[in-house]
Amino acid sequence: MTVEITSYEELRELLGRPMPRALNKERPVLHPRDRQWLAASPFCLVATAGADGTCDVSPKGDPPGFTLVLDERTIAIPERPGNRRADGYRNILDNPHVGLIFLIPGRTDTLRINGRARLVRDAPWFDDMVVKGHRPVLAVVVEIEQIFYHCAKAFLRSQLWQPESWQPDALPSRARLVKELEAPEASLADLERHYGPDYVKSIYT
Numbered sequence: 001m002t003v004e005i006t007s008y009e010e011l012r013e014l015l016g017r018p019m020p021r022a023l024n025k026e027r028p029v030l031h032p033r034d035r036q037w038l039a040a041s042p043f044c045l046v047a048t049a050g051a052d053g054t055c056d057v058s059p060k061g062d063p064p065g066f067t068l069v070l071d072e073r074t075i076a077i078p079e080r081p082g083n084r085r086a087d088g089y090r091n092i093l094d095n096p097h098v099g100l101i102f103l104i105p106g107r108t109d110t111l112r113i114n115g116r117a118r119l120v121r122d123a124p125w126f127d128d129m130v131v132k133g134h135r136p137v138l139a140v141v142v143e144i145e146q147i148f149y150h151c152a153k154a155f156l157r158s159q160l161w162q163p164e165s166w167q168p169d170a171l172p173s174r175a176r177l178v179k180e181l182e183a184p185e186a187s188l189a190d191l192e193r194h195y196g197p198d199y200v201k202s203i204y205t
Contacts, residue, residue, distance in 0.1 A: 025148045029072040034147055037111045038075065039065045040104050046077065046140070047099040048091035048117075056087040062131055067102070070125065073144045075113070078129040078136035081205060089138075092117045098142060101150070106161050108152030115145045134204040 005011050030038075043061040050056075060066075060077055068076040077100075092098065096116040103110055121138050129136055159165035171177070175191035183191070 027147045028145060030069065030075075030144065030147065034111060035069055037102060037104065038067045038069060041065075041067065041102040041111070042105070044077070044100050044102045046088055047101075048088040049095055049097065050091045051094035054091075056091055058088040066129070066131070068125060068129055068139075070141070075142050075144065076120070076123075076125065076129070077140045077142070078126075078131075079138045079140075080131075080134065080136065081203070089119060089140075092119055092140065098140075100142065108155035108161070110150045110155075111147070112150050113142065113144055113147050115142045117142045132204045 005014065042064045043059065044067065045057055045059055047055065047057045060080075062078065062080065066078060068078075070076055096118060098115060098117040100113040100115075101110050102113070117140050119138055120141050123139070126135055126139065129139065155161065172180070173192070173195070175188060175195045178191050178195070179186060179188050
């Protein structure tokens with residue numbers, strides 16, 4: 001039988017109480033160490049939710065330091081060409097609350113930032129976010145409400161950064177997945193060319 005948790009009290013009885021240090025580590029402004037982390041991070045996850053509560057998590061990546069610090073309470077994440085679904089962007093228009101996790105490859109701790117986001121289509125500092133000639137057409141500006149570092153346990157359990165645990169061939173290639181799930185009418189040879197070495201050349205166009 002499935003036993004469901006239906007109350008905060010039941011949840012706390014099961015998990016116990018957090019340590020004071022875990023509760024008190026939140027900060028509302030960037031510390032110099034946070035700025036260093038953002039300068040070293042090439043990748044983050046952006047979590048959003050629409051007005052109806054449906055959620056999205058989108059990966060964002062660029063050279064280290066792609067997240068621009070505007071001031072001690074504000075950061076900006078540039079848009080880069082993607083699939084144009086704009087799921088997270090549409091959510092932000094309905095509900096500004098966002099959650100961010102910034103990773104540094106090889107590190108097992110992460111930097112978490114929660115706040116309120118807005119979409120900006122141009123600003124003087126867009127010139128500071130040009131990569132390979134691509135100037136973003138929009139940026140997500142986040143007004144920070146909470147900052148804290150998250151512990152390493154999930155990364156240690158998953159062995160995420162340990163190459164000997166990696167199994168990139170556990171599933172078919174991206175081209176084969178597209179053929180099977182998204183575009184059965186497409187030629188596999190064409191898909192393999194599209195997602196092959198030339199794919200890297202198109203990521204900023």
